[in-house]
Amino acid sequence: MQFSSALLENAVNEFSKLPGIGKKTALRLVLHLLKQDAGAVQAFGETVIRMRQEIQFCQRCHNVADGVTCSICDNRMRKQELICVVENIRDVIAIESTQQYNGIYHVLGGIISPLDGIGPDQLTIESLVNRVTKEGTQEVIFALNPNIQGDTTIYYTQKKLQPLGVKVTTIARGISFGGELEYADEMTLARSITNRLPVESYVSK
Amino acid sequence: MQFSSALLENAVNEFSKLPGIGKKTALRLVLHLLKQDAGAVQAFGETVIRMRQEIQFCQRCHNVADGVTCSICDNRMRKQELICVVENIRDVIAIESTQQYNGIYHVLGGIISPLDGIGPDQLTIESLVNRVTKEGTQEVIFALNPNIQGDTTIYYTQKKLQPLGVKVTTIARGISFGGELEYADEMTLARSITNRLPVESYVSK
Secondary structure (H helix, E strand, O other), X not given: OOOOXXXXXXXXXHHOOOOOOOHHHHHHHHHHHHHOOHHHHHHHHHXXXXXXXXXXXXXXXXXXXXXXXXXXXXXXXXXXXEEEEEOOHHHHHHHHHXXXXXXXXXXXXXXXXXXXXXXXXXXXXXXXXXXXXXXXXXXXXXXXXXXXXXXXXXXXXXXXXXXXXXXXXEOOOOOOOOOOHHHOOHHHHHHHHHOOOOHHHHHOO | OOOOOHHHHHHHHHHHOOOOOXXXXXHHHHHHHHHOOXXXXXXXXXXXXXXXXXXXXXXXXOOEEOOOOOHHHHOOOOOOOEEEEEOOHHHHHHHHHHOOOOOEEEEOOXXXXXXXXXXXXXXXXXXXHHHHHHHOOOEEEEOOOOXXXXXXXXXXXXXXXXXXXXXXXXXXXXXXXXXXXXXXXXXXXXXXXXXXXXXXXXHOO
16 A cells, blocks of 8 residues: 555554554544544543553452452452452453353463463462462352363363362353254253253243 | 443543444454553554644645645656546545556545535635646546546536646546456446447557
8 A cells, every 4th residue: 555644654554453454444544533633533542552551450350450459359249259260351341241240250361272382370370279268269150261271271270279168160051042952063952951950040030 | 341440441432433443343452452562552552643643734635745745746756747636535545556647636525415515615626726727737537436426526627627728537437357247237338338449458458
């Protein structure tokens, strides 16, 4: 692409570094910003810079935070003895959006994946074990993606938690709401039969 | 979407104001920036702010410029007596990317569209007429999109240019390279027969 302005070209290059944004999309975004108020564009740039400079990670659960601990940990209305273990911040946001979970979190920062060179030491598993020891946690719920890496991470972490006598659970797998039985994969369908529930618990939801 | 950090939420909101960027994409972009160097994110924000504050519009052709006139107008290697009239900056970039055009431009800033409330006075048509009068232009090429608004704009502007005795042309319409005859619309196919070319001019390309 040929630009007649270096300022425009630099802005397009910066945008096209973002994931999933090619040169054409970057140009569309930059030309949109060019049409906005100078004040609005300044707010955009400053908000992004400020976010990166000032954001912190909660010392307790490793979620994003505006201070030393995050607003979820600080919320005393939430069950402090119930920890949901997730891979990353995006999963926290997904679970929070359901508005059904009233405990707190622990963000692992990834999952055990030897092929990608990620071992248990790069994750916050040690910090989770310390938390459970100190905080008198009653239950740890694993909400990890259902693949080999997720299962390995659950297995490894559960071994570490076992001596502490805490209850360890994992979120339910099964046919999704609106899912058709005939299109479900065999493993999911098989598991959903093995882990069948009394009809009362289904109706009450 | 529920965020545990106001800094994160503000950044996501800013990104989701951009066209075609929803909340989920905005979150993905922000989390990507969160993983980058603070320096790189600062460069991103400052480049965007600087672009909006310092960019100017060429006083001659209304293209984006880093100074009073744009680098295309300033380039004395280009034919100053050949003006290509386009709707917006994006069209300039598209034509420049072909590396086949050696004249200069005139950016209208839109096309005549009464339904959208855009009349000739909101466009730079007057400025084009002044240029042609002063600069001794030999040819004006219209490169507008082939629709009613584009045709109206060509018709209106051509009427204004007629008394000046300048040659007025429009880019060729026809079957695109790689296009299949049977899928072409009737109007394009009909026009491509009416405006047929001697084979020599086709082969030489």
